[in-house]
Amino acid sequence: MLRFRNRSKKLSAWITLFSLIFATCFLPTPKIGAADHGDAPASSNDRSCDIADVYLFLDPNDNSKVIVGMTVQGFIVPAEAANFGIFDPNVGYLFDLETTGDAVPDQQIEVTFSEKATSATTPQTAYVGSSFFPTFSAPTTVANLNPTGPDPVVTTDPATGISVFAGLVDDPFFFDIPGFNRFVASVLASSPNAAALNRGRDSFAGYNTLAIALSIPISYLQSKVPVVGNSLGVVGRTGRRIPTVPPAAPRLGYTQVDRMGIPAVNVALIPFARKNEYNRALPINDANGQFAGDIVSLLRRLGTNDTNIGVLASVAVAKGDILRLNLGQPNTGSGGGTNAAAAFPNGRRLGDDVVDTILFFIANQNKLGDNVNSNDVPFRNQFPFFGAAQQPRDSGIDDNTRN
Ligand SMILES: [Ca+2]
Ligand SMILES: [Ca+2]
Ligand SMILES: [Ca+2]
Ligand SMILES: [Ca+2]
Structure with missing residues (x-):
């Protein structure tokens, strides 16, 4: 069983607080979809800024490096890979680093494109x-339209040892959106129908997404940004450039469109009317309880008990919606790592079945899953680890899509 840190008296206080908030809050109809693909109207309408997933894990080939990744602009079809597989030059792709164990990021890495x-x-x-x-x-x-896509171009900065990859990849997220939506609807209608989860169709199979991945030497990071207690937190954020701000001050020049730490929080637990607000907020707002009432109310409607609401809150709310990794926990295995000890919510690897993990706690630590248990294509065994982009198929060849 997965174990979570920080289950404490503070957590009990949170549960109590959540219960009080719950008692007075409005119950909206939830809509549950992807990890973060199209999670809010504003990000759906600004696809360059739409974060799909955020990843954080140790390089299983060399645990002295930490891999930080973000996917954006999902559902790029292979036949349009060349036209759609480009980064928006007017968007800032940000990795906030939280290194002191609170809800306030301490450093930031910014990626922009020509x-x-x-x-x-x-x-x-x-x-x-x-x-x-x-x-x-x-x-x-x-990206190209050839039967076989390009090899990933990886650049290592000699001054820092940081490596970077940016390009089109297979979308690593795997999940049955309609099956899950139908199941949740049945639970909320007080007639749970687990058979709705038997479709087992990966809504993301066969589609590509843009990915940015960084490999950061931990010793370099520690020399510049001490990571207290070996606990590194990451939040992905995207923002659209404000034209009036000079490029020389880029970190001040964005209007935030999307953010993501823990998968599925905004998509699954925030009511529709507040999804844009959630994306424009920061982890400190989470920690201050801005969305706690809504999260608890939906979990209650799904039948989650206080113990497991507390577990989920400890990961995604109490110290902000931040993905956190223990840099001292070894990660081993192929395709970015497979050993159970290093699995989500200890960071997040490409192959971690985060949906099933979250469902496990929503279902009060009973096994519950969407019957999509792995990606449709293999992950690479070396940086950037993302699987090769889906390419146009020849006549008669399955294109993997499972709508
Ligand atoms: Ca998103
Ligand atoms: Ca901090
Ligand atoms: Ca995939
Ligand atoms: Ca699954």
């Missing part, structure tokens, strides 16, 4: 910067 202007086959330039290292640049991996 305009795709020269030719379809010319890479964009990714700019990777932070206040704790000088900005460096790297070419993106250019």
Whole structure:
């Protein structure tokens, strides 16, 4: 069984607080979809800014490096890989780093991209910067329509040892959206129908997404940004550039559109009318209880008891919606790691079945899953670990889509 940190007196206080808030709050009809794909109207309408998932794990080949990743702009069909597989030059892709064990990030890594202007086959330039290292640049991996996609282009900055990949990949998330929605609807209608989960169709299979991945030497990180207690937290955020702010001050120049730490929080537990508000908020707002009432109310409607509401709150609410990794917990195995001890919610690896893990706690630690238990294609065994992009198929070949 997975064990969570920070189950304490403070947690009991949170449960009590949540219960009080619950007693007075309105119960909206929930809508449950992907990890974070199209999680709110504003991010659905600004797909360049729509974070799909955030990943955080130790390189299983070398645990002295930590991998931080973000996928954006999901559901890119293979036949349009070349036209849609480009990063938006007017968007900032941010990794907030939380290193002191609270709900306030302490550092930030910012990735931006040049305009795709020269030719379809010319890479964009990714700019990777932070206040704790000088900005460096790297070419993106250019998507194509060939039977076999390009090898990932990985650039390592000699000054910091940080490696970067940016390009089109298979969407690593796996989940049956309609099956799960139908099951939740049946629970909320007081007639639970577990058979709704028997479809076992991966809504993301066969589709691509854009990915940004960084490999950061932990010794370098620790030398610049001490990670207290070996607990590194990451939040992905995206923002649209404010035209009036000079590019020389990029970190001040974005309107936040999306954010993500723990998978499925906004998608699954926040009422529709507050989803944009959630995406525009920060972890400190979570920790201050801005959304706690809504989260608890939905969990109660799903039948989750106080103990497991407390467990979920300890991960996603009490110290903010931040994905946290114990840098001292070894990660081993293929495809980005497979050993149980290093699984989500200790960070998040590409292959971790985060949906089933969250459902386990929602269902009061009874086994519950969507019957989609792995990705449709293998993950790479070395950085950036994301699986190769789905390419256009020849006649008669299954394209993997499972709508
Ligand atoms: Ca999103
Ligand atoms: Ca902090
Ligand atoms: Ca996939
Ligand atoms: Ca699953």
